[in-house]
Amino acid sequence: MYDVLIVGTGPAGYTAALYTARYKLETIIIGEMPGGLISEAPDVCNFPSRKSISGMELASKMEEQIKDLGVKVVYDKVEDIDEGKGNFTVKSSRGEYKAKKVILATGQERRKLGLDREKELIGKGVSYCATCDAAFYGGKIVGVVGGGDAALASALLLSRYADKVYILYRKGEFFRPEPIRVEEVGQNEDIECIFNVNVVDLIGEEKLSSVKLDDGSKIDLDGLFIEIGSIPNNEIAEDMGIDMTEGGYIITNEERKTNIKGVFAAGDIIDSPLKQAITAAGQGAEAAASAYEEIQEQKVKE
Numbered sequence: 001m002y003d004v005l006i007v008g009t010g011p012a013g014y015t016a017a018l019y020t021a022r023y024k025l026e027t028i029i030i031g032e033m034p035g036g037l038i039s040e041a042p043d044v045c046n047f048p049s050r051k052s053i054s055g056m057e058l059a060s061k062m063e064e065q066i067k068d069l070g071v072k073v074v075y076d077k078v079e080d081i082d083e084g085k086g087n088f089t090v091k092s093s094r095g096e097y098k099a100k101k102v103i104l105a106t107g108q109e110r111r112k113l114g115l116d117r118e119k120e121l122i123g124k125g126v127s128y129c130a131t132c133d134a135a136f137y138g139g140k141i142v143g144v145v146g147g148g149d150a151a152l153a154s155a156l157l158l159s160r161y162a163d164k165v166y167i168l169y170r171k172g173e174f175f176r177p178e179p180i181r182v183e184e185v186g187q188n189e190d191i192e193c194i195f196n197v198n199v200v201d202l203i204g205e206e207k208l209s210s211v212k213l214d215d216g217s218k219i220d221l222d223g224l225f226i227e228i229g230s231i232p233n234n235e236i237a238e239d240m241g242i243d244m245t246e247g248g249y250i251i252t253n254e255e256r257k258t259n260i261k262g263v264f265a266a267g268d269i270i271d272s273p274l275k276q277a278i279t280a281a282g283q284g285a286e287a288a289a290s291a292y293e294e295i296q297e298q299k300v301k302e
């Protein structure tokens, strides 16, 4: 029986584990992949203590820190959580665990364009992760679909490798970008922005060779990076009957408690406006503190 089981190995989950471990609670954290979304961030320049760090390195430092504190780290998909009398049974694809408290830190995943050959061309020119794949496009021509901050960050990273980067965006101006990124994109001669267009077709046999736009034009591309936002990983929360917004984000109070006693949530999965590593980490700490308080209260009652 663990005191706390955390689902999700991103900044929210790792920080929650850091706090529960320091509260001396028996902690297990289960996540599908190390690091979560932040490990896809090329350059994190807004996490205090470092001017610049790759998301991958930041995440691996977080993981190292909790392992040193004795947290059990399991990389696996949690499939089901059942509520029992005062505890929870958590089933993953390879195991079953019991815990007194659960913290959901399952984050979000990338939205797909939904085009016919999109799935088939993943890894053959289509990518959702500039950090992971940018280096494969040295001297090539690439496109980035999207107009938010993540799209601009990816275009800037890609411009370090590719000869030419097109940003293809369906609206007339970027969506809530960091002003500094807009400046950097504007000053970058290798980046060309094409507004008011949608990618409607992916062309290429073995691999992507061009894309068709809804204005009838065609652009020859070696790679297309899709950066059109995210959808919440909320299947477990939904199955458990946790209250969510219309958009599928978990509703918590300030202590990160959900409507189910003993279940807390933190990070990008919750209904909170700023979806960043630092806010996810802060909410993870809050969830951990609330779990600790509940465990202490129960001990006093017993």
Ligand SMILES: Cc1cc2nc3c(=O)[nH]c(=O)nc-3n(C[C@H](O)[C@H](O)[C@H](O)COP(=O)(O)OP(=O)(O)OC[C@H]3O[C@@H](n4cnc5c(N)ncnc54)[C@H](O)[C@@H]3O)c2cc1C
Pocket: 007, 008, 009, 010, 011, 012, 013, 030, 031, 032, 033, 034, 035, 036, 037, 038, 039, 040, 041, 042, 043, 044, 045, 046, 047, 076, 077, 078, 079, 105, 106, 107, 108, 150, 153, 233, 236, 266, 267, 268, 269, 275, 276, 277, 278, 280
């Ligand atoms: C390209 C890019 C650049 C970014 N740059 C920055 C930046 O510079 N600065 C910044 O602060 N933020 C940045 N962000 C945002 C930041 O990555 C997120 O806000 C942060 O990762 C959220 O952390 P989280 O722990 O809530 O969720 P995530 O990091 O998404 O982690 C959630 C984890 O839970 C796992 N999971 C989901 N469901 C299950 C399940 N059923 N079982 C097991 N595991 C599960 C997921 O696989 C994932 O590993 C960037 C994001 C992207 C995509």
